[in-house]
Amino acid sequence: MVRSWAIALWVLVLAVAIAVVAGMVRREAGVTRAEAGVRHAEDGAIHETAAAPGAATGIELSEILAGPARDWDGDGAFVARQDEWLEIRNGGASVEALVGYLVSDADSTIRYAFTGSLAPGSVLLVTGRMAEDWQRAASRTVSGLSLNNAGDTVRLFRIEGADTVEVESKTYNSIEGATDRSTGRLGPAGTWVLFDGLNRYTGSGTPAGTGCNPTPGVMNDCSTATESTTWGKIKLRFR
Numbered sequence: 001m002v003r004s005w006a007i008a009l010w011v012l013v014l015a016v017a018i019a020v021v022a023g024m025v026r027r028e029a030g031v032t033r034a035e036a037g038v039r040h041a042e043d044g045a046i047h048e049t050a051a052a053p054g055a056a057t058g059i060e061l062s063e064i065l066a067g068p069a070r071d072w073d074g075d076g077a078f079v080a081r082q083d084e085w086l087e088i089r090n091g092g093a094s095v096e097a098l099v100g101y102l103v104s105d106a107d108s109t110i111r112y113a114f115t116g117s118l119a120p121g122s123v124l125l126v127t128g129r130m131a132e133d134w135q136r137a138a139s140r141t142v143s144g145l146s147l148n149n150a151g152d153t154v155r156l157f158r159i160e161g162a163d164t165v166e167v168e169s170k171t172y173n174s175i176e177g178a179t180d181r182s183t184g185r186l187g188p189a190g191t192w193v194l195f196d197g198l199n200r201y202t203g204s205g206t207p208a209g210t211g212c213n214p215t216p217g218v219m220n221d222c223s224t225a226t227e228s229t230t231w232g233k234i235k236l237r238f239r
């Protein structure tokens with residue numbers, strides 16, 4: 001009888017020990033996951049495979065100019081790294097908070113973190129200079145947007161809890177990354193087209209040229225393709 005009680009007692013002790021260890025393992029997993037999320041935000045690199053995207057918010061990439069040859073940011077000087085730019089737009093129906101949105105190029109090093117909010121139908125411009133300023137403030141390597149002219153991928157991320165989720169990406173080629181050309185969405189379907197009004201593309205590669213000018217800071221438009229738009233007019237609109 002005494003032996004039966006002893007066995008029962010040992011079984012009980014063993015069960016309690018297993019439960020305690022299991023709980024510790026679960027807590028450890030939770031801590032690791034939370035730390036991973038913080039690590040994403042602090043060192044600028046995406047270390048984990050992105051989780052499934054959350055609900056769409058309408059925030060998307062809009063236009064990219066990787067090969068500047070003029071003073072696109074309007075500060076009076078041409079500096080290749082500072083005069084690169086990209087746009088995001090809000091194609092949804094609601095004002096969207098931008099905190100938690102990040103952008104990188106192909107190597108997934110975060111180049112810029114968005115703040116503020118974006119109204120429906122609005123675009124937001126990020127220049128290489130803005131990326132440099134953000135990188136200095138965040139004590140990161142100052143590299144601008146790092147958009148390769150020969151082709152690259154721009155990746156838009158959103159922090160969701162402990163995960164950093166890729167919202168979308170756009171890969172462009174050397175035609176799109178050539179001097180003062182941009183690639184951008186156009187029309188209801190948001191098809192990516194080439195804005196080559198300042199440096200016409202007449203080759204047989206894709207995408208074909210449209211003859212339209214880049215549209216930094218405003219919704220993409222190709223209705224003036226046949227008009228004689230000067231750089232001065234674009235600069236005025238840009239500012």
Ligand SMILES: [Ca+2]
Pocket residue numbers: 070071072073074075076077078079082083
């Ligand atoms: Ca400039």
Ligand SMILES: [Ca+2]
Pocket residue numbers: 062063087123184214215216217218219220221
């Ligand atoms: Ca635009």
